[in-house]
Amino acid sequence: MKVALNQRGQLQVGAEANRYPCPPYTCCDCGQAVVLRRRREKWYFSHVQGRRPHMPESEAHQAGKAALTQWLAASGLVPENERVILTGAQRIDACVPSLILAGEYQCSPLALTALRQRHQGYQMANWRDWWILGENYVPQQRWQAQTAQFCQYSPALGFYLYLFRAPYRQLELWHHLTRAPHKSQWIAGGCDRFALTEDWAHFQRWHNAPHPSRPYSPLTVAAWREHLVWQGRRRDPRYQQLLQLLYTHGRQVNDVPAWCFPLTPLPPVFSGSFFIWAVQHWLGSTPVVPRLNAPLLSIAAQKKWIDFPIHWLHQQQGL
Structure with a gap:
């Protein structure tokens, strides 16, 4: 392995440990x-x-941790690596x-349940946790579902997250997601x-300052319907589910009213389809409310967004 913890609890690469042993x-x-x-x-x-084998961290993970630690130390802080809290549980x-x-x-x-447990562990230990994502989370054509x-x-950044990747010289702030x-x-x-x-x-x-967001052109109902036609041609399972839902109520795709179609961007932290939820309300069937899955949001942010689907639906029905 290239990196290890020295006597002071700091990360050292092999070449550095040879020059400055600790x-x-x-x-x-x-x-x-x-x-x-x-x-x-x-x-x-x-x-x-003679020690038991284990699965070591990836080189990318070790290199990223080392770069973050060196940056904090260069800023005049006293960072530590692999500090144990909660009597060794974390x-x-x-x-x-x-x-x-x-x-x-x-x-x-990292599964949502594991992330929630780790975040709650930090809260129990009175630590503020700051999550930075590595190379595997970098968007290619689309974001990973677990991101x-x-x-x-x-309020200044909207929904945001940080990415950190080779050559580990800068943090990426993706904001207003x-x-x-x-x-x-x-x-x-x-x-x-x-x-x-910079320190x-x-x-x-820099983090607390407002970061401008690019404008987004609202979608039209006609564009939405064209998207459904495209899904039908591709035999998308989601389209087939929509057809089945409408068929059981004696309806067709063209019958769906305009207010069921979301036309502006939605928060990325909800699971489930707002469109299907609106269609279920229109049909009078049992709706499945989009669920907030964002354990890292503050208590204030949780309260702000937990009822967003309800307010969104009322606004849509008033169009």
């Missing part, structure tokens, strides 16, 4: 003892012989005890980048 060293993943070794002019860490990737700030660099997929659960909210009204695709109002050559105090001011 033993003993421990594994970032399991906490067991490791030793510095050399092979073909390259320095690395290895577990002490460990922090990179934390700043003086700020009671826990930084989580998440590279691998929405990491969203946070502020919404979901397209007729698709599950996400829309980013903007992406701003913060260079890690923590500057970062806080």
Whole structure:
């Protein structure tokens, strides 16, 4: 492995540990003892012989944690890595005890239930958790479905999240995130980048400042209906479910009233279709309300958005 924790609880790469030794060293993943070794002019860490094997962290995860830790230290703070809280039940990737700030660099997929448990653990221990997503969460043509659960909210940024990827020189702030009204695709109002050559105090001011969002042209009902035709040609399962729902009530797609169609972007943190929910209300069937799945939202933000589907439906019915 390339990185290990030194005596001070700081991350060190093998070459740096050779120049500035600070033993003993421990594994970032399991906490067991490791030793510095050399092979073909390259320095690395290895577990002490006889220890039980384990699945180590990826190199990307270790490199990202190391870069974040070095940035915090260069800002005049005193960061720690792999700090244990809740009597060993939880460990922090990179934390700043003086700020009671826990930084989580998440590279691998994480289930919603596991994320909720970890967030609640930090709340129990009175730590503020800050989640930063790795390379696997970077959008290609569309965002990963599991990304929405990491969203946070502020009036200045809307729904936002942070990404951090190689070469680990800047944080990416994706802000004013919404979901397209007729698709599950996400829309980013903007992406701003913060260079890690700047210090923590500057970062806080930059984060709290308003970040402009690109305007979005509202969708039309005609465009919505064209999208349904396109789904029908592709034999999309969602379209087939819609047809079945309408058929059981003696209706057809063209009968769906205009107020059932969302025309403006929706919050990305709700599971379920607002369109299908509106159609179910129109048909008088038992509706399935879109559910808020955003455990990282503050209590104030939870209260603000929990009733959004109800208010949205009343507004739609008044059109």
